[in-house]
Amino acid sequence: xxxxxxxxxxxxxxxxxxxxxxxREGAPLSFLEGMGQIIPGLEEVLLGLVVGDKxxxxxxxxxxxxxxxxxxxxxxxRQYFPDTVxxxxxxxxxxxxxxxxxxxxxxxxxxxxxxxxxxxxxxxLTFDVxxxxxxxxxxxxxxxxxxxxxxxxxx
Ligand code: ZN
Numbered sequence: 001x002x003x004x005x006x007x008x009x010x011x012x013x014x015x016x017x018x019x020x021x022x023x024r025e026g027a028p029l030s031f032l033e034g035m036g037q038i039i040p041g042l043e044e045v046l047l048g049l050v051v052g053d054k055x056x057x058x059x060x061x062x063x064x065x066x067x068x069x070x071x072x073x074x075x076x077x078r079q080y081f082p083d084t085v086x087x088x089x090x091x092x093x094x095x096x097x098x099x100x101x102x103x104x105x106x107x108x109x110x111x112x113x114x115x116x117x118x119x120x121x122x123x124x125l126t127f128d129v130x131x132x133x134x135x136x137x138x139x140x141x142x143x144x145x146x147x148x149x150x151x152x153x154x155x
Pocket of ligand 1: 144146148
């Protein structure tokens with residue numbers, strides 16, 4: 001079974017045109033196809049490009065980080081947190097899928113309310129992308145399930 005490694009530059013903006021993230025200052029982002037390493041809506045688009053292609057695409061939230069889920073806003077006992085807990089801090093909390101980051105929304109004497117939604121949940125995201133390299137994944141990368149550095153050398 002062969003799989004490909006795609007490398008691309010991107011600039012991510014929200015629906016107001018504000019830049020949220022970009023690879024332009026550093027190396028392109030690489031991913032192994034079919035592994036869910038990037039958001040599904042973007043992977044769909046990138047798999048159809050060839051090297052040199054540029055594209056501006058808006059990914060709806062359901063193919064990006066999903067909808068915001070009210071159940072992920074949870075009250076937790078105050079004693080689970082250090083005295084220095086403050087609104088806006090991020091803590092790892094235990095969820096079904098393992099530890100997830102959650103931001104503190106509110107604090108009172110007994111309860112700390114945290115939000116474990118992804119910061120970009122519920123948002124449509126616009127990506128300006130440029131495909132820079134497509135190559136066949138090495139056996140080692142397939143075995144590991146991730147991309148190794150430029151040219152496939154081991155880390
Ligand atoms: Zn590895």
